[in-house]
Amino acid sequence: KQEVTQIPAALSVPEGENLVLNCSFTDSAIYNLQWFRQDPGKGLTSLLLIQSSQREQTSGRLNASLDKSSGRSTLYIAASQPGDSATYLCAVKGSNYQLIWGAGTKLIIKP
Amino acid sequence: DGGITQSPKYLFRKEGQNVTLSCEQNLNHDAMYWYRQDPGQGLRLIYYSQIVNDFQKGDIAEGYSVSREKKESFPLTVTSAQKNPTAFYLCASSITSLQGGQPQHFGDGTRLSIL
Numbered sequence: 001k002q003e004v005t006q007i008p009a010a011l012s013v014p015e016g017e018n019l020v021l022n023c024s025f026t027d028s029a030i031y032n033l034q035w036f037r038q039d040p041g042k043g044l045t046s047l048l049l050i051q052s053s054q055r056e057q058t059s060g061r062l063n064a065s066l067d068k069s070s071g072r073s074t075l076y077i078a079a080s081q082p083g084d085s086a087t088y089l090c091a092v093k094g095s096n097y098q099l100i101w102g103a104g105t106k107l108i109i110k111p
Numbered sequence: 112d113g114g115i116t117q118s119p120k121y122l123f124r125k126e127g128q129n130v131t132l133s134c135e136q137n138l139n140h141d142a143m144y145w146y147r148q149d150p151g152q153g154l155r156l157i158y159y160s161q162i163v164n165d166f167q168k169g170d171i172a173e174g175y176s177v178s179r180e181k182k183e184s185f186p187l188t189v190t191s192a193q194k195n196p197t198a199f200y201l202c203a204s205s206i207t208s209l210q211g212g213q214p215q216h217f218g219d220g221t222r223l224s225i226l
Contacts, residue, residue, distance in 0.1 A: 045217070046214035
């Protein structure tokens with residue numbers, strides 16, 4: 001059974017720092033992996049989607065990587081800003097085509 | 112602007128009462144989903160629908176029911192059989208069914224609490 005883990009559960013860094021969020025999964029047979037952002041009391045916004053055949057995707061200051069063999073994905077945020085403060089969730093689409101979700105990392109960027 | 116609208120934003124349920132959460136999308140998406148979010152846990156799939164008049168149970172369907180009479184609408188009813196309904200409920204949609212590689216788009220959620 002696929003399990004998705006995000007560590008740490010919370011992270012606080014000063015503004016301007018580059019940072020990495022981690023996502024690990026137990027079953028490497030995935031179709032894709034997605035990173036989402038959730039602001040307090042709000043829905044989710046899709047940030048990046050990496051197909052199983054891809055190694056990374058980039059959007060602006062965000063870069064997501066995927067290593068299926070090790071069951072890991074990272075979300076790199078460059079030059080962090082207070083507006084980046086949110087909860088970041090990853091989800092993998094496995095062999096049953098359903099998304100399996102991590103519990104998220106709550107990110108706080110201190111001005 | 113195209114998007115997903117969930118209503119109400121906050122909902123309170125009395126003991127033994129059924130309540131219905133609304134989800135409407137104008138993105139012309141075929142697939143729609145309902146998730147439940149609890150603190151410290153990942154989202155869990157309640158029901159999903161790949162096409163009008165068809166829907167499938169997710170991992171935690173007990174105590175919930177849905178209908179998909181129109182492409183734009185996918186209401187979720189939380190029945191009195193759901194003994195722990197307090198949670199944040201999220202509706203999502205995607206262009207194609209689960210087999211597609213397209214991302215899911217989400218509404219802003221409904222927070223359900225027990226009176």
